[in-house]
Amino acid sequence: MSLTDCYLKARKRTEMICSHLQTEDYVVQPVADVSPPKWHMGHTTWFFETFILKPYFMGYQEHNPDYNYVFNSYYETVGNRVIRTDRGNLSRPTVMEIYRYREYVDEAMAKFLCHEPSADVKELLILGLNHEEQHQELLYTDIKYILGHNPLFPAYDKNYVSPKAEVSDAGFIKLKEGVYEIGFEGDGFCFDNELNRHKVYLNSFEISPNLVTNAEYLEFINADGYHDFRHWHAEGWDWVKTNKVEAPLYWHLIDGEWHHYTYHGLEPLNLKEPVCHISYFEAYAYAAWKGLRLPTEFEWEAAATRVN
Numbered sequence: 001m002s003l004t005d006c007y008l009k010a011r012k013r014t015e016m017i018c019s020h021l022q023t024e025d026y027v028v029q030p031v032a033d034v035s036p037p038k039w040h041m042g043h044t045t046w047f048f049e050t051f052i053l054k055p056y057f058m059g060y061q062e063h064n065p066d067y068n069y070v071f072n073s074y075y076e077t078v079g080n081r082v083i084r085t086d087r088g089n090l091s092r093p094t095v096m097e098i099y100r101y102r103e104y105v106d107e108a109m110a111k112f113l114c115h116e117p118s119a120d121v122k123e124l125l126i127l128g129l130n131h132e133e134q135h136q137e138l139l140y141t142d143i144k145y146i147l148g149h150n151p152l153f154p155a156y157d158k159n160y161v162s163p164k165a166e167v168s169d170a171g172f173i174k175l176k177e178g179v180y181e182i183g184f185e186g187d188g189f190c191f192d193n194e195l196n197r198h199k200v201y202l203n204s205f206e207i208s209p210n211l212v213t214n215a216e217y218l219e220f221i222n223a224d225g226y227h228d229f230r231h232w233h234a235e236g237w238d239w240v241k242t243n244k245v246e247a248p249l250y251w252h253l254i255d256g257e258w259h260h261y262t263y264h265g266l267e268p269l270n271l272k273e274p275v276c277h278i279s280y281f282e283a284y285a286y287a288a289w290k291g292l293r294l295p296t297e298f299e300w301e302a303a304a305t306r307v308n
Helices: 003-018 023-027 037-056 067-071 084-089 095-112 119-148 214-222 234-243 280-289 297-307
Strands: 173-175 178-182 198-202 205-207 251-254 257-262 265-268
Touching: 003 037, 003 095, 003 119, 023 037, 023 095, 023 119, 037 067, 037 095, 037 119, 119 257, 173 297, 178 297, 198 297, 205 297, 214 280, 234 280
Parallel strands: none
Antiparallel strands: 173 205, 178 198, 251 257, 257 265
């Protein structure tokens, strides 16, 4: 697949994710950790304009000088920016204007990529495509939060198909103590926090290859896990009490039956699905309640390479 095709494929996927939204959905920012969908669309476009087109495409005319302030995220070297908590105040530029911005930049990028870019620019482009894919993950997360906190619990996409988790009958996997290699290995793209590959020593441990299900987590809730401080460390217990947490995010107890918000809207809880949208505090407490613990990052990576 050519660089142009890779670029257009990534860009079209972002717009496909947003195609199920109504105009009003694009601007909502219910909490500081959620960015409005239209900001994601503008920011990912700004990345290619700022770091590829403006410095490397001779004769390129910037679409709108104000967008550098609006869509910069944390790049201090390229100027001031709207602070994260104010992104929901951006009623302008409009959604239509942002789509026009994307079209303008995509047309320029297609012309720019007619000629093979230098190695340095190609590296920037690949970084930009992976950056766009990061924001696609963020879009799914943020859109669910936006719609899942709407009192009407509107569906995002009735035809959305959730990823399926494989279930193993192998039981706990045993890993011997020893030295394991951790970090990225290969010739493809990786982010800098996956480098450098290095060795770590791990004590022997056992880990389950299966994800915790909703049914299993419900046992923790029914055992009054959210009201027993013994399962929580101090910061987690303070978080539970301060935020009055009683269940995972998107779970709702309606007429004695558990429901959860999904991309299809509000549905009865599927007990066989993996539990989702729990915090580190909740995962820690559940593991402690089971008489277990969470794996470290290095244990997880060492085990994952052997499971796969």
